[in-house]
Amino acid sequence: MSASAPQHPHSHAVRRNFICHCLEGGLYMGGTAFLAPESVLPKMVETLGGQAWIIAMMPVLLPAASASAGVFIAPIVERLPRFKPWVLFFGFLQRLPYLITGLILMYADNIEGALLSIVVLTPIISGLLGGITVVAWMEMVTRMVPEKARAAGWAVRYIIQAVIGILAGAVIHQVLTHFDNRTAYAWLHLAVFGLLFVSWLSQLFMHEDEHMRNRHPATPCGPYRDYLHSLPGILRAQPRLIKLVITRFTGMGYLMVVSFLTIHALNVTGRPKEDMGRFVTCQAVGVVLGSLLASWVGYRSGGKVLLQASRVVCVALCIWVSVTESFTGFMLSYFVLGFGLFLDRVGDLTLAAELCPPERRSTLQAILGFCNVFAFLLATFISGQIYAWTQSFETVATVAAAFAIISMIILHRIPEPRLVAVQKNS
Incomplete structure (x- = not known):
């Protein structure tokens, strides 16, 4: 037997799992494009x-x-003998809120006063159910997809999302043009569920064999309270991950500025709300190019360089959206947004997976995700308060650019795991 035997011996299963992984993620994220959280949902909520x-x-x-x-599910996941049944069960529940909301909006009477609450609660309920799934899903994917192929896998998922997003932009434009708000929002929710359900079906074909179940030893059983008390110490023992947490928070510039970008663009140009479908299409094209570049660079160099590049793009975007006043200029802005945002996402997923030691990867991924909750909410709350106080989109963009610059400085202090591994082996 050759000394350089492959790490994943069942090559057929690995190929099939890689394809299913790409389809599942691409269809799921492509489905959410029909309610694009960066463009459609903010305008929908304002309406x-x-x-x-x-x-x-x-x-x-x-x-x-x-x-x-x-973070609360991780100790259960770390003891699971198999991940796939857990992922399938809770993944199906995760997708149901979009079907239920679509049917309520389509057929329920006298709910006009509850429309805002229904629209806002749908992603929250879906997200909470998805949170029960995500730790097991991440561990399953990490074990099914070889390390060097992960960046390519994330990128292929985003390319599938982008292709669907291009079509979604045209559908959004037509739906908002020909239906009243409530009926249009109902059809968009149902379209999301349709693709999310197909993405769930693709997971049925994933193969979790004995090789993939050879997991790290389960954490010792003990009181759940002791587990919760141990979490801060687990994170403190990983100083590189602490820097990554801060990098993620200060890297929220894209989400800070995009919350109000559609509203600002439509107000400045005087275009009708259905034209935000054009923004979805432009963003999707940017995702294609960003994902292709991320796949190529991430495969060869890891995730850190992608995160650095995404911060530079974020600063440029903030400057551009502050000065442009044409509809074409804002379409270009959404192209750049898609390009930079997915450099960030591919880089972040790749770097986080490689920074976490395998023996506690599930718990550490969950801790990182929990920290990200506060980063998401605090950064966007800051942008919302700035906009409410100043009524100035340009001020929000300036703060977002400052966040991106700070993130670059902190990111510079995190070593690229692949370079560290090469140095250790040399």
Whole structure:
């Protein structure tokens, strides 16, 4: 037998799992494009009378809710003999709120006063259910997909999302043009559920064999309270992850500025709300190019360089959206947003997975996610309050650019794990 035997011996299963992983994520994220949290949802909430702080938080409600539950579920996940049944069961529940909301909006009577609450609660409930899934899902994916292929896997998922997003932009434009607000929002929610359900079906074909179940030893059983008390110490023992937490918070510039970008663009240009479908399409095109570049660079160099590049793009975006006044200029802004935001996401997922030691990866991923909840909510709350106080989009963009610069400085102090591994082996 060759000394250089592959790490994942069941190559057929690995290929199938990689394909299913890409389809599941691409279809899921592509489905959410019909209610694009960076463009459609903020404008939808403004139309329904939502306040500035609610509008600001719409892009982050789903990921924040999803991340909030993981840290409490991690000790259960670390003892699971198999991940797939858990992921399938809770993943199905995670997708149901969009179906229920779509049917309520389509058929329920006399609910006009509750529309805002229904629209806002849908991503929160879905996210909380998804949070029960995400730790097991992340561990399953990490074990099913070889390390060097992970960045490519994330990127392929985002490319599938982008292709669907291009089509979603045209659908959004048509739906908002030909239906009243309530009916249009109902169809958009149902479209989301349709693709999310197909993404769930793709997970049925993933294969979790004995090789993939050879997990690290389970953490010792003990009182749940002791587990919770141990979490701060687990994070303190990983100084690089503490820096990553701070880097993530200060790297929220994209989400701070995008919460009000659609509203600002439509107000400045005087275009109707259905034209935000054009923004979704432009953003999706940017995602394609950003994901292709992220796949190529991430495979060769890891996630850190992608995060550094995304911060530079964020600063440039903040400057551009502060000065442009044309509809074409804002379409370009959404292209740049998609490009930079997905450099950030591929880089972040890749770097976080490689910074976490395998023996406590589930718990550490859950802790990082829980910290991200506060980063999401605090950053967007800050942007919402600034906008409410100043009524100035340019001020929000300036603060977002400052956050990105600070994030670059902190990120510089985190070593790239692949370079560290090469140095240890040399």
